[in-house]
Amino acid sequence: MDKEHACDTVEKIEIQLFLEGVFRLYGYDFRDYASASMRRRILQLMEIEKVSTVSELQSMVLHHEKWMERLLMAVSVNVTAMFRDPPFYTSFREKVLPLLASLPLIRIWHVGCSTGEEVYSMAILLKEAGLYDKAKIYATDINEVVLNKAKNGIYPLSLMKEYTDNYIMAKCGGVFSQYYTADDKNAVFNEGMRKKIIWAQHNLVTDSSFNEFDVILCRNVMIYFNKSLQNKVHELLYGSLKANGILGLGTAETLRFTVFENRYKELDRKMKLFQKVM
Amino acid sequence: MNYGIVVAGASLGGLHALRTLLQGLPKDFPLPVAIVQHRGKDSGEPLSTYLQSCSALEIVEAEDKDKIVSGRVYVAPADYHLLIEDGWFSLSTEPQVRYSRPSIDILFESAAYAYGKKAIGVLLTGANQDGAAGLKKIKERGGLTIAQDPVTAECGVMPGSAIAARAVDRVLPLERISGFLREKATRAIPQGEKI
Numbered sequence: 001m002d003k004e005h006a007c008d009t010v011e012k013i014e015i016q017l018f019l020e021g022v023f024r025l026y027g028y029d030f031r032d033y034a035s036a037s038m039r040r041r042i043l044q045l046m047e048i049e050k051v052s053t054v055s056e057l058q059s060m061v062l063h064h065e066k067w068m069e070r071l072l073m074a075v076s077v078n079v080t081a082m083f084r085d086p087p088f089y090t091s092f093r094e095k096v097l098p099l100l101a102s103l104p105l106i107r108i109w110h111v112g113c114s115t116g117e118e119v120y121s122m123a124i125l126l127k128e129a130g131l132y133d134k135a136k137i138y139a140t141d142i143n144e145v146v147l148n149k150a151k152n153g154i155y156p157l158s159l160m161k162e163y164t165d166n167y168i169m170a171k172c173g174g175v176f177s178q179y180y181t182a183d184d185k186n187a188v189f190n191e192g193m194r195k196k197i198i199w200a201q202h203n204l205v206t207d208s209s210f211n212e213f214d215v216i217l218c219r220n221v222m223i224y225f226n227k228s229l230q231n232k233v234h235e236l237l238y239g240s241l242k243a244n245g246i247l248g249l250g251t252a253e254t255l256r257f258t259v260f261e262n263r264y265k266e267l268d269r270k271m272k273l274f275q276k277v278m
Numbered sequence: 279m280n281y282g283i284v285v286a287g288a289s290l291g292g293l294h295a296l297r298t299l300l301q302g303l304p305k306d307f308p309l310p311v312a313i314v315q316h317r318g319k320d321s322g323e324p325l326s327t328y329l330q331s332c333s334a335l336e337i338v339e340a341e342d343k344d345k346i347v348s349g350r351v352y353v354a355p356a357d358y359h360l361l362i363e364d365g366w367f368s369l370s371t372e373p374q375v376r377y378s379r380p381s382i383d384i385l386f387e388s389a390a391y392a393y394g395k396k397a398i399g400v401l402l403t404g405a406n407q408d409g410a411a412g413l414k415k416i417k418e419r420g421g422l423t424i425a426q427d428p429v430t431a432e433c434g435v436m437p438g439s440a441i442a443a444r445a446v447d448r449v450l451p452l453e454r455i456s457g458f459l460r461e462k463a464t465r466a467i468p469q470g471e472k473i
Contacts, residue, residue: 008394034361034363035363036388036391037372039391040384077370079371079373223368223371227343251355252340252342252355252358252369254343
């Protein structure tokens with residue numbers, strides 16, 4: 001075995017053992033995450049913390065709980081934006097909101113909500129359609145640090161330009177700035193926009209379903225999972241959707257490689273909006 | 279020498295360069311090709327549609343967990359990183375790397391890791407430094423690395439950075455890259471063979 005190859009094999013074994021240890025000690029299960037990006041994020045953390053082997057990192061994480069928090073921040077991807085992929089929101093308004101309008105109560109589960117930007121976007125969409133008062137949005141994430149940020153609804157003012165552009169591109173009808181109050185540094189989302197949102201820590205890999213929903217949004221969450229874990233999570237989502245419920249995925253995600261491909265019909269092929277049919 | 283995949287990266291001037299590269303690859307080209315082209319978040323028409331008009335190979339925007347199939351060209355979708363796993367692609371919305379998502383470095387590094395000496399990396403025209411570190415990883419792990427001759431590039435900075443970083447095995451003018459790839463890819467790695 002050549003030297004490079006030997007190092008690789010050792011590293012691969014170390015990562016497996018590390019993730020196994022983290023699962024057994026802390027209950028966070030990253031064992032079935034897609035390995036290339038998981039490896040990348042572990043190596044990145046090692047570089048920042050100046051440790052040279054995964055085993056060294058493992059020792060730190062297993063012996064000190066505060067390192068588990070660092071690891072969780074490092075391996076969970078928290079890139080998000082208000083009205084991210086504006087055409088998704090346009091499509092949701094045109095194709096999904098009419099289906100929800102006649103319901104007495106609209107239950108939405110936003111899975112992997114991170115710092116909350118996309119949850120507030122959905123709240124705005126519902127508000128502008130006159131549906132917000134009968135909606136309940138359950139927003140969950142594995143990571144409590146980002147959930148607390150989401151709950152506060154405070155975002156740097158510097159981002160509002162981009163978010164306003166997205167809002168306009170999503171063809172919303174109002175004025176974006178009416179939904180927040182700005183000081184010289186931050187934008188704080190209005191209390192009225194937050195009252196129907198329930199924030200909760202939920203681990204998609206190890207926790208079970210907690211309700212039945214009319215809409216589940218799980219965008220760019222499962223791309224970090226391998227195929228077998230994706231199937232497992234799809235089973236959970238499918239089981240948590242009411243009949244004719246709506247599933248929204250990220251624009252580069254697909255149901256093609258899952259066993260649930262035929263259980264949904266496409267509402268929007270490009271924007272990845274699906275409706276449960278059986 | 280048997281290769282398993284071609285990964286290519288381009289930035290400024292890349293649309294023209296990629297068309298030239300793909301035009302030179304025949305219908306029976308035996309390797310999968312994965313491409314990162316830097317572009318804006320919402321570039322309207324998919325890049326795959328634009329490139330398809332000049333290629334005999336099937337060109338698709340990669341979707342999450344797409345199986346890597348020989349003779350097919352996969353383009354990283356706008357605003358996603360494209361990574362290579364063991365026989366399939368995965369996508370990521372991790373932060374931009376060198377101001378780019380998709381990042382050439384991320385594609386190249388994951389190719390180096392998954393394919394080792396069976397990876398071929400091609401770095402084309404561009405105005406930034408993305409790709410040099412990734413190409414170096416491919417080279418370090420025994421893969422074959424090619425840079426477009428900066429003189430023939432619309433912008434020579436990107437291939438030039440890789441050459442300066444000693445990450446490049448062959449510097450070739452744009453017109454000769456596809457011929458070189460054809461020559462190197464005469465036999466594909468049989469599917470299922472351990473990389």
